[in-house]
Amino acid sequence: MDLGGCLTSTLDGAVVLDVEVQPGSTRQGVTGYNEWRSRLCVAVRAEAKQGRANKALVHVLATQLGLETEHVEVSSGLRSKQKSVRITVSTHTELLERIRSLLEALQ
Numbered sequence: 001m002d003l004g005g006c007l008t009s010t011l012d013g014a015v016v017l018d019v020e021v022q023p024g025s026t027r028q029g030v031t032g033y034n035e036w037r038s039r040l041c042v043a044v045r046a047e048a049k050q051g052r053a054n055k056a057l058v059h060v061l062a063t064q065l066g067l068e069t070e071h072v073e074v075s076s077g078l079r080s081k082q083k084s085v086r087i088t089v090s091t092h093t094e095l096l097e098r099i100r101s102l103l104e105a106l107q
Helices: 052-065 092-106
Strands: 007-009 015-022 029-034 039-043 072-076 082-087
Touching (some): 007 092, 015 092, 029 092, 052 072, 052 082
Parallel strands (some): 015 039
Antiparallel strands (some): 007 015, 072 082
16 A cells, blocks of 8 residues: 555645544544545544644544644645645654554454
8 A cells, every 4th residue: 555645745844644534533633545546535523614624633643643632734625625735843764654554453
């Protein structure tokens, strides 16, 4: 599984993570990787109303990746299940390793 497709480094040193959100789920957290879309799958309990799912996504990703929430923001796809999340405190390689360990723990 090539996880590198869901991560992009930016010129200012941030990393953009492509995710697919499953709002209104009974569980919360990283649930897998969609190889067809090259997106990390994340389930959140919050409904997709008034930005609640976006806030929950930021919280879940920050918690699971060991980051502070102020370093994680939804940069595109605010009204879509397919979003891009900008992470300003970690490197591409570091995030890739953290995501790999999360997905290995699911198996």
